[in-house]
Amino acid sequence: MKVPLPESRFRLKSTPSRKYMRDAGTINQNGSIQVRATKAGGDTTLAKIIRRVGEAQEEKAPTQRFIERFASWYTPGIVGLSIASYLFTWNLELALTLLVIGCPGALVISTPISVITGIGNAAKKGILIKGGEYLENAGEVTAIALDKTGTLTTGKPTVSEIIHFSNEAALAGVDSEEEFQKVHTVSLSEQNNQLLPSEVEELLYWAAVAESVSEHPLAEAIMAEMEQSDRILEPDQFKSYTGQGIEAILGNDHTYVGKAEFLKQKGISISEGINKEIQNLTKKGRTVVLVARNNELLGAIGIADQMRPDAPKMISRLRENGIERIAMLTGDAQATAEAIAEEAGITEVHAGILPEAKNDIILEMQQQGYQVAMIGDGINDAPALASANIGIAMGAAGTDVAIETADIALMSDELMNIPEALRLSSKTMSNIRQNVVIALVTVAALLTGVFTGSIHMAGGMLVHELSVMAVILNGMRLRWI
Numbered sequence: 001m002k003v004p005l006p007e008s009r010f011r012l013k014s015t016p017s018r019k020y021m022r023d024a025g026t027i028n029q030n031g032s033i034q035v036r037a038t039k040a041g042g043d044t045t046l047a048k049i050i051r052r053v054g055e056a057q058e059e060k061a062p063t064q065r066f067i068e069r070f071a072s073w074y075t076p077g078i079v080g081l082s083i084a085s086y087l088f089t090w091n092l093e094l095a096l097t098l099l100v101i102g103c104p105g106a107l108v109i110s111t112p113i114s115v116i117t118g119i120g121n122a123a124k125k126g127i128l129i130k131g132g133e134y135l136e137n138a139g140e141v142t143a144i145a146l147d148k149t150g151t152l153t154t155g156k157p158t159v160s161e162i163i164h165f166s167n168e169a170a171l172a173g174v175d176s177e178e179e180f181q182k183v184h185t186v187s188l189s190e191q192n193n194q195l196l197p198s199e200v201e202e203l204l205y206w207a208a209v210a211e212s213v214s215e216h217p218l219a220e221a222i223m224a225e226m227e228q229s230d231r232i233l234e235p236d237q238f239k240s241y242t243g244q245g246i247e248a249i250l251g252n253d254h255t256y257v258g259k260a261e262f263l264k265q266k267g268i269s270i271s272e273g274i275n276k277e278i279q280n281l282t283k284k285g286r287t288v289v290l291v292a293r294n295n296e297l298l299g300a301i302g303i304a305d306q307m308r309p310d311a312p313k314m315i316s317r318l319r320e321n322g323i324e325r326i327a328m329l330t331g332d333a334q335a336t337a338e339a340i341a342e343e344a345g346i347t348e349v350h351a352g353i354l355p356e357a358k359n360d361i362i363l364e365m366q367q368q369g370y371q372v373a374m375i376g377d378g379i380n381d382a383p384a385l386a387s388a389n390i391g392i393a394m395g396a397a398g399t400d401v402a403i404e405t406a407d408i409a410l411m412s413d414e415l416m417n418i419p420e421a422l423r424l425s426s427k428t429m430s431n432i433r434q435n436v437v438i439a440l441v442t443v444a445a446l447l448t449g450v451f452t453g454s455i456h457m458a459g460g461m462l463v464h465e466l467s468v469m470a471v472i473l474n475g476m477r478l479r480w481i
Contacts, residue, residue, distance in 0.1 A: 075103075075104060079099065082095045082096070082098040082099040083095070085098055096457065097450050097455070097456065097457045097460055098447070098450055100457065100460065100461060100464075101446045101447075101450065101455070101457075101460035101461060101463075101464050103464065104439070104443065105464065105468050106435075106438065106439035106442060106443075106464070106467040106468045106470075106471045107436065107439035107440065107443065109435075109468065109471055109472065110432065110435030110436050110438070110439050110471050110475075111132075111432050111435070111436070112132075113435070113471065113472055113475030113476070114428050114431045114432045114435060114474075114475040114478060115132040115135060115136075115428065115432075116475075117428075117475050117476055117477075117478040117479055118135055118424055118425070118427070118428035118431070118478050119131075119132070119135060120479070121424065121478055121479050121481070122135075122421065122424050125417065125420060125424075126410060126411040126412045126414065126417060127408065127409075127410060127411070127417050127420065127421045127424070128406075128408065128409040128410075128411055129407075129408050129421070130406070130407050130408065130409075134390060134407040134408060135424075135425050135428055136425065136428070136429060137371070137389055137390055137407075137425075138373070138390050138407075138408065138421060138422055138424075138425035139422065139425035139426040139428070139429045140371045140389075141323065141371050141372070141373045141389065141390055141422060142322075142323065142324045142325070142370050142371045142372075143323065143324060143325035143326070143327070143365050143370035143371065143372045143373070144318060144323055144325070144326050144327070144372070144373045144374075144375065144418075145326075145327045145328075145329050145358070145361065145362060145365070145372060145373070145374045145375070145384065145388070146326070146327070146328050146329065146346075146374075146375045146376075147328075147329055147330065147358075147375065147376040147377065147381050148328055148329070148330035148332060148337060148340060149217065149305060149330065149332075149377075150217075150376075150377045150394060150395070151375055151376060151377070151394050151415075152307055152308060152311045152328065152340060152344055153305040153306060153307050153308065153340065154305060154306050154307075154308055154413075155217060155305065155377070155395075155413075156217075156305070156306075157217055157218055157220075157221040157287065157303045157304065157305040158221050158224070158303065158304055158305075159188060159221050159222060159224075159225045159301055159302070159303055159304075160187070160188060160286060160302050160303065160304040161185050161186060161187050161188065161281055161286065161301075161302035162185070162186045162188065162200050162203060162204070162299060162300070162301055162302065163183065163184070163185050163186075163274055163277045163278065163281070163288075163299045163300040163301075163302070164183075164184055164186065164197065164199040164200050164203055164298070164299035165182050165183060165184075165199060165274075165297075165298075165299060182273075183271070183273035183274050183276075183277055185277050185280070185281070185302075186200055188225075199298070199299070200299075202298060203291050203298040203299045203301070204222070204225055204226065204301075205226075205232070206253075206255050206291060206293050206298060207222050207255075207257050207289075207291045207301060208222055208223055208225075208226050208232045209232055209233055209234075209235055209248060209250055209255060210235060210238075210246055210247075210248035210255045210256075210257045210291075211223060211246070211257060212232050212233075212234050212235070213234055213235065213238050213248075214238075214240065214246055216240075217305075218287065218289060218303055221303050222301065222303075233250055234250075235248035235249055235250045235255070236249050236250055236251065237249040241258065241262060242354060242355070243331045243353075243354040243355070244258050244259055244261070244262040244265075245257055245258010245259055245262040245263070245289070246258060247266075253293055253294060254293065254294055254295075255291070255292070255293050256268065256290075256291070256292045256293075257289055257290070257291050257292075258289055258290065259289070259290070259333070260275075260278065260288075260290055263290050263292055263297070266292075267295070268292045268295060268297055269297075270290070270297060271297070274290075274297070274299070274300060277300070278290075278300055279335065281300075281302040282333050282334075282335035282336045282339070283335050283339060284302075284339060285304070285307075285336055285339035285340050285343070286302040286303060286304055286336060287302070287303045287304075287305065287332050287333070287336055288300050288301070288302050288303070288333070288336075289301050289303065307340055307343055307344060308413070308415055310414075310415045310416055311343075311344045311415055312343070312344050312345050313415075313416065314415040314416055314418060314419060315344050315345045315346060316345060317416070317419040318418070318419050318422075321419055321422055321423060321426075323422075324370070325348065325365070325370060326346055326347075326348065327346070327348040327349070327350060327361070327365075328340070328341050328344075328346050328348065328349050328350065329350045329353060329358045329361060329381075329384070330349075330350070330351055330352075330353070331351075331352065331353060331354065331355075332351055332352070333351060333352060334349070334351040334352060336351070337349045337351035337352075338351070355381065355382075355383055355384070356383060358374075358381060358383065358384040359383035359384045359386075359387050361384075362374055362384045362387045362388050363387055366387075366389070371389045371390075372388045372389050372390075373388055373389065373390040373391075373392055373422075374387070374388035374390070374391050374392065375392045375394065375418060376391075376392075376393065376394065377393065377394055377395070385406060385407075390407050390408060391406050391407045391408070392406065392407070392408045392409070392410065392418060392421070393406035393408070393409045393410065394410055394413060395410065395411075395412065395413045408421055424478075424481070427478065427481050428478060431474060431475060431477065431478055434474055435471045435474055435475060438467060438470055438471055438474065439467060439471060442463065442464070442467035443467075445463075446460050446463060446464065
């Protein structure tokens with residue numbers, strides 16, 4: 001028996017429902033208003049970013065730790081050499097000159113000045129790097145794994161098509177030619193605010209009932225199509241199957257929404273006719289979810305998530321920067337994933353996988369000798385982000401988890417910041433090597449000059465200070481690269 005739907009037929013929406021609108025601010029023109037602050041200034045996203053940048057600049061890169069270990073042996077060695085030269089020559093001026101100009105000032109400062117400047121420059125560009133170690137490691141990345149939703153795509157899916165049966169009593173599993181002819185696909189963009197068929201109304205209603213308590217982005221897309229979402233009843237029971245679908249019970253009605261494989265596991269057959277329509281949508285890059293109620297297949301919903309315009313350019317830039325391998329990891333169907341990957345210029349696709357499988361792929365790539373960077377949203381891709389050599393979170397502004405856990409967090413959804421982060425890392429490492437060479441060459445030349453008698457205290461100190469200044473100025477060049 002068909003359950004009555006809410007009053008008035010559903011129409012396509014021209015604006016989002018009030019439930020999904022976010023106001024940027026409010027002006028109180030009359031009367032009084034009471035405001036309670038739930039967080040202090042120190043808890044805001046901006047304050048956390050400032051604090052994170054300060055902490056990152058204090059953390060030491062591996063090269064810096066090596067230089068400091070070297071200096072811990074080098075400095076006592078210079079002191080010992082100064083004492084030995086005095087005991088051997090009884091020349092106090094020679095001993096003091098060795099002690100003063102042998103100070104490894106330029107060497108010790110060579111790495112931190114570059115790291116601090118590099119992290120600061122990245123922060124100005126909206127790239128939050130957790131510390132010097134990650135700044136250094138990012139320059140060694142040879143392979144990149146990317147999530148699809150929210151990374152290559154905008155992460156704002158919308159319902160684009162609906163597959164339904166013209167016979168609203170059609171049962172799942174009917175595979176006759178007559179039934180096949182009754183499968184139809186409605187393109188919402190072509191409806192022009194027209195009334196939807198009753199079968200589409202029923203499908204959307206029960207999908208919305210099931211999704212009304214879900215936080216998945218696809219749930220928001222479905223709910224946004226309901227003009228009167230306040231009339232959607234919440235289910236009595238709800239269960240989510242990660243990467244597969246959801247199950248909801250409202251009264252005596254049992255609803256499933258999810259992948260075709262998920263519905264088959266629940267004992268719901270899918271006709272050949274609807275399978276063909278699903279394949280047509282997946283080839284267009286749509287994510288397709290099926291809807292069933294009380295073992296009756298109502299149809300399917302095609303959801304589009306537009307690819308970011310700069311995704312192909314970003315992939316091309318990564319290859320130009322020497323990235324050997326780029327793979328897309330997604331839980332979407334193979335055909336859907338391949339359609340997006342082809343448009344972006346990615347040839348390696350791992351589709352239909354769960355979050356833990358993404359982690360396994362990262363580990364496999366590392367075993368093959370790659371230094372892997374994982375790019376995701378910082379929450380659903382947490383296992384893979386943690387296992388990768390470098391974890392990069394997209395759009396971290398306002399996302400506490402991403403700011404606190406990612407090695408590198410992009411404060412906007414600007415894809416070109418990904419190759420920019422790797423470029424900054426490479427430039428910083430090159431700058432560090434230049435500074436180390438300047439410091440070591442200067443010290444070696446000064447020590448040689450002291451023993452040959454061509455360098456004295458005043459001249460040696462001048463050259464030493466000039467080398468320190470050269471290292472500082474060279475490190476500060478990173479502000480403008």
